Amino acid sequence: MKIKGLIFDLDGVLVSTEKNHFTAWKKTAERLECDFTELDNEQLKGISRVDSLKKIIALTGTNVSPVEFDELLIFKNEIYLESIRELGPADALPGVVELLQQAKAHDIKLGVGSSSKNANAILELLQIKDLFDAIIDGNGVSAPKPDPEVFLNAARDMGLSAAECIVFEDAESGIMAAKAGGFKVIATGNPHVAELAHAYVETLIDFNLSIYEESF
Ligand SMILES: [Mg+2]
Structure with missing residues (x-):
């Protein structure tokens, strides 16, 4: 053919853009006082932003309100978008x-x-x-x-x-x-x-x- x-x-x-996602999630996890590692990041591959955040929150063992949850999603995406601007x-x-x-x-x-x-x-x-x-x-x-x-x-x-x-x-x-x-x-x-x-x-x-x- x-x-x-x-x-x-x-x-x-x-x-x-895996590194960009990792850095953005790491900074998001810091806001939850969670030390997010490359190993943790492996678990996020191929899953959506919402489910990724749920997994990170589960790692911290804390609870977040729906409002905080949405804020964290926006925070992550902003850091990610900022970082991809440096791609060349x-x-x-x-x-x-x-x-x-x-x-x-x-x-x-x-x-x-x-x-x-x-x-x-x-x-x-x-x-x-x-x-x-x-x-x-x-x-x-x-x-x-x-x-x-x-x-x-x-x-x-x-x-x-x-x-x-x-x-x-x-x-x-x-x-x-x-x-x-x-x-x-x-x-x-x-x-x-x-x-x-x-x-x-x-x-x-x-x-x-x-x-x-x-x-x-
Ligand atoms: Mg792909």
């Missing part, structure tokens, strides 16, 4: 820029399918936004992953069918979303989900377009 489009999840695939071109994950440029040179369309409401801003900071033909973010879908909507909308905006595209993902919900939409999906950066996808590459440096065209 000739591949005509590549669709990328954002966080964990094109960029990692050097923060794109290994192999990203090379793959995007290689694809462009072969007239392959490029898309982003992300749950992040900050996707456009982050792509701009990385200085890769102009390379994409379609960007669907958390503001442009009604059903979150594992619903395939985000990827189907990206393919539609690229003028392609799911069968003509490959999706790159690092999370289980995203892999399930891509499969549900009829896409081939390559997992990257997260060996725990490798088995769920059609193929796995540790980083995008390891992805070779011509090999995959033959095997799919």
